[in-house]
Amino acid sequence: MLTLEGATVRFGDRTVLEAVDLAVADHEIVCLLGPSGSGKSTLLRAVAGLRELDAGRVLLDGADQAGVPTHRRGVGLMFQDHQLFPQKDVAGNVAFGPRMHGVPKAERAARVEELLGLVGLPGAGGRSVAALSGGEQQRVALARALAPRPRLLMLDEPLGQLDRGLRERLVVELRELFGRLGTTVLAVTHDQGEAFALADRVVVLRDGRIAQSGTPVEVWRRPASEFVARFLGFENVVPAEVSGTGAATAWGRVPVPEGSPQGKRTLLVRPAGVRVVPAGGGLACRVVSRTFRGHHVSVLLRPADGPPLEAEFPLGEVPGEGAEVAVAFRAEDVVVLGAEPQSRS
């Protein structure tokens, strides 16, 4: 469906996208994940033709899009702040795309009703967009983007401005909707929870380059680099010397899964992989703070040596604040991270 080859965009002498290669298959939902300024939105704009590439190619269904103006690319884009047309009502907004594509009036009206039903706003066609709540605007924006049946639907921070509860519910709805319609989706978000919930595949961007690409499970289980690990919210990252199934770190010797790459590496210890052992049997730490997370409690430990350590304990087994404990590490929850890609700067 969509292929990017060496896509590069510069703003002046700042490179926003650097030689990005990306392919999105038919019916696939791909989420671009990255901090602000990583080039996510620029990538969408480049695909939509709102921003010319400085190098590389955008192909849709195998056809090079260079020189194809935005309105002929047949892609949809849902803007971060919706950009609903203020002078048109809800139906006018949703019908806009079909109208541009010359769909007859009767068919258009039917399509508007169908889509408004699909996004959960049946009969809202006559309402003014100014009178809609944030969530409703979001739904109208989605219906508007879907209305011309784009071959590729792109979403820029689709749920960015909504409150958490609504967001979590909508993610599920969206995924279900896209699955039912068979829509090919390229979405952009800075929220990993949203990306993992929505996507078949997650692509992590850093400074205009792809840092990692994989299914949500893959990325979550095996972050490719320290950047990805930290972006996903993991704090237990230390330099290590890996040899065999163990690694020497500031926290002492940490077991690593079999077949891990050897030598000077960076190690990630997932909080769940930190467990309490009888005193003297592991790394001595003091409990600095505890944060209740619902299903578990997140505990910050300060080891006698080395950086602070984050751990996760089941509800019943949480040591008190200030307690002295000894911890050991579970090899399955230790990841030997790849070398950091050469950073530009």
Next chain:
Amino acid sequence: MSRDVRGSAARLGLMVLPVAFFGLFFAWPVASIVERGLRPDGAWDLGAIGATLGRPEILDVLGFTVWQAAASTGLTLLVALPGAYVFARFDFPGKNVLRAVVTVPFVLPTVLVGTAFLALLGRGGFTDQLWGLRLDSTVWAILLAHVFFNYAVVVRTVGGLWAQLDPRQEEAARVLGASRWTAWRTVTLPALVPAVSAAALMVFLFTFTSFGVVQILGGDAYTTLEAEIYRQTARLLDLRTAAVLTLTQFAAVGAILAVHARTARRRETALRLVPPELTARRPRGAGQWALLGGVLASAAVLILLPLGVLVERSFATPEGYGLRYYRALGSLDEAGTFLVPPLEAIGNSLRYAVAATAVAVVVGGLAAAALTRRAGRLTRGFDALLMLPLGVSAVTVGFGFLITLDEPPLDLRASWILVPLAQALVGVPFVVRTMLPVLRAVDERLREAAAVLGASPWRAWREVDLPLVRRALLIAAGFAFAVSLGEFGATVFIARPDSPTLPVAVARLLGRPGELNHGQAMALSTILMVVCAVCLLLLERLRSDRTTGEF
């Protein structure tokens, strides 16, 4: 960057027509007449510039021109800004009618306004009879007449934008701890600054080049550059001095425009616009009612009173009130003032004004579209070029038309289109100034949203920009129409004797002695006033009738 290249090409394409229009019907005539003045016998006489500008009486004219323009602008803003607020934010019965009424002065012939104020403030006039107060031949009469003229410029330009500013922006500031005044000063005022400075600039330019008003109310004591150019050209036939003064006026206006362009560039921002119906409400509390009352009272004294005196005089025959003056308009007088009955001037004026409005909207609209995306030096120069007709002597333009557009391939002397072309020249800057702030305030991403949904750039403009700027476009067209109806300085030179416009006919009647001619002038002016009021009222109608959705 092929996209940028395409964008520039499109921009240049949009500029072609306006540039050609201005080159042919503005730059060429003006340049020709300046050349005639400064190169009388084939050699440039540039020493004339220094010599002319060194003359003390010319320096006096210059000094007074600048001073009265600044004072008039300040006074107009002082009086009209509260008016702009009231029209933008308050709902009250008769608002549309009143808005049309305050616009009427703007289209009245300057000569006539001078006469109306003379009747109001001069010897035997309204205030003289009541209180023995005479202000003619004082600067105050000139300043008041200028406020009378330009009140609508500020109310329409500033009020038009003000009505569309989202009040929630101010509310957001209030919630963040700003007082009412601080919120206005930090949120609304900066948003209004481009419109206010655009309006102030227009007022300054009009008063800087003021002609008819100064001619009549200034007496011998006060003369502006424009009046002096007319005197030198038409009475003394001293083309050399006239050319130097034209250049001086040109340079001064150029300097003002350059300063304005610089400040405007810094200030313009994308604004959140909402439909004006959402922002206006009935006044609340004693303060707001007092403000509304004050604005209505000042408008009544400044605008309705002179107009009222004018109407009263059109009916006041020596035998008591009657229609004698109006009846006389339908027939030819024996003195041979006209080749046709003066009444025909109404049809002429309307025809010319419609054509001039069409030209001004097309040329100005294209120019504004080209200027929407701010870009390089070329575009900025273009922006300034569009404003110049406001600052260049209309007398010079009209005379220039006569001496340049009189030979093939462009022999337009015999064509009726000559008058609308000259009138459109003055209308274009209005169209551009009115539309540009609104066009620039349209969020670029709305156009992008339309493009992504399959709209071509032209379609996106029609679907997104046009509905949002339709209001501005109508206001602009109304302005262009009004200016065309009232244009006098250039038209008086080029209108053919058998098809005078209303202002030309009024001036011709005023120039003849006798109370019948004077009374007919008043009657014809009253008709002109009514024509304008009706047109503007229709425009207001059109504006509020627009439907919201597409379905």
